[in-house]
Amino acid sequence: MAFDCYCAICGVxxxxxxxxxxxxxxxxxxxxxxxxxxxxxxxxxxxxxxxxDGEEPIHSYDPSLVDQDNIAWTSQVHCLGMQDDTKGKSRAFLSGPGYYADAGELAVKVGQTARRTYFNCYGFGTDEVPGPVMPFHWCCFEVLLRALTGTTDPKNVNLEALYEAMSSLCNWSGSALRVQYGDDVVRAQGQYWQSLPGAEYTVRHPSTTAISETITANLQTNKKLRAPPAEINLGTRQPKNPFSTLPTELVHQICSLLPGESLKSLTQASLFINLITRDDYFWKRVIATDMPWLEAPESEALRKVVDLDSSSRETPLNYQLVYQWLDEVSKPKFGMDDPVLMAVANRRRIWGVCEEVARAYRSHFT
Known part of the structure; x- marks a missing residue:
């Protein structure tokens, strides 16, 4: 029976x-x-x-949001597998490019001879490759490498440990890993991939350089991001709460562990937290720690704007507002219609999967 299998990293x-x-x-x-x-x-x-009411469903992506160039990255497949070398020792390998044939079968190039080899992904394997083979798009693998090593060089990752980590998340009877790909991707993962209108962001290339340009342009032109912090008239009030007994640095660390909405709610609910998180240094650190998916080239956007701010007479950026803006516009949401922010959202979604894989990967070193 024919069916589709999906990228182990992005789920598409x-x-x-x-x-x-x-x-x-x-x-x-x-x-x-x-x-x-x-x-x-x-x-x-x-x-x-x-x-x-008899409405005909639409089973295609919006041509104003994606085109063949946008989705070309999805058609090329690589894989991670484990096979025995000439001495009988198991070694993990990365395949060259290939394509998905059908019914769980991959046709990829392997080894220095670049011969075409066929593997069954996510299954029980073959005589040549006894374990599961995990298929992926190369750009998704680069996001995973960023999450694991901070670079896109495969030489910096332990392939055996990565294989063990991914195979531990493998659904042996399924067509993807047991990770959180997001509701819009899960809805599309039927017997065949469903091109669901409103979920176009899931097929936007996750590492386009246009992301940096768009963020830079928004940071430069969005006047709302330059509003100074609202003044608080304390009068005779002396804000106190359990956090006030802790060193400021520790409170900052605790706050930096909260997701965006929770942190925003805490600053609104606690006057003490509001007061000690009003400096730009804190919010720059939160952007760096809470938004690792803004890794290069996207983080270059912030550096460019900082350089421009330091040499201009404009009101400087309010980094609390920058953080809140980035958190909102980059959320993977059904119905997104900004082509570049769709790419940011897709990268953020994929990074979340990479963090799940990273936890399993690092457990092999403890």
Whole structure:
């Protein structure tokens, strides 16, 4: 029986990407269709998303958001596997590029001779490769390498440990790993990949240099990000709470561990926290620690704006507002329609999967 398998890192397929045409749906009907599904997604199941009143479903991506160039990265497959060398010792290997054939079978180039070899991904393996073989897109693998080593050089990662980590997350009877790919990807992972309108961000290339340019432009032109912190008139108040007995550095560390929404709520609920987190240094550190997916080249955007700020007479950036803005616009959300911010969101989503793999990877060294 034919079926699709999916990238172990991003969860997206290697084929079956369909981009709409004017004959599929008008722009207005497509917008209404996505808006209705977006409203119904809150607390519903996939069954609740069926069309109503005889409405024909749309099974294609919006051509104004993605095109063949945007999704070309999804069609090329590499894999990580384990095989015995000439001395009978198991060694992990990375394949060269290839393609997904069908029914769980990969056709990839392996070894110095670059011969075409066929593997079964996620299954029980073959005589040549006895364990599971994990397929992936190379750009997703580069994001994983960034999360593991801070570089994109495969020589800096222990492939045997990475193989053991990923195989420990392998769903032997499934077509992807047991990780959090996100609801929009899970909905698309049927017997075949479903090109769901409203989920175009999941197929945007996650490491485009245009991300840096867009963030830089927004930081330079968005006047709201330069508003000074609101003044607080304490009067005779002396803000106290359990955190006030701790050193400021420790409170900063605790705050930096909170996700964006929780940190925002804490600063609103606690006057003490609000007061000690008002300096830019704290928020720059939070951006660095809470948003590792802004790794190069994206973080270059912040450095460029800092350089411009230091040489201009403009009101400097308010880094608390910068953090809140970045956290909001980069959230992977159904119905996103900014092509570049879609790429940022996809990178953030994939980085979350990489952190799951990283935890399993590092457990092999403890």
């Amino acid at each position: 397929g290697f084929s079956g990407m369909r981009i709409g045409t004017p004959s599929d749906a008008t722009a207005e009907r497509r917008r209404q269709y996505v808006d209705r599904i977006s409203r119904s997604l809150n607390g519903t199941t996939t069954a609740d998303l069926e069309c109503r």
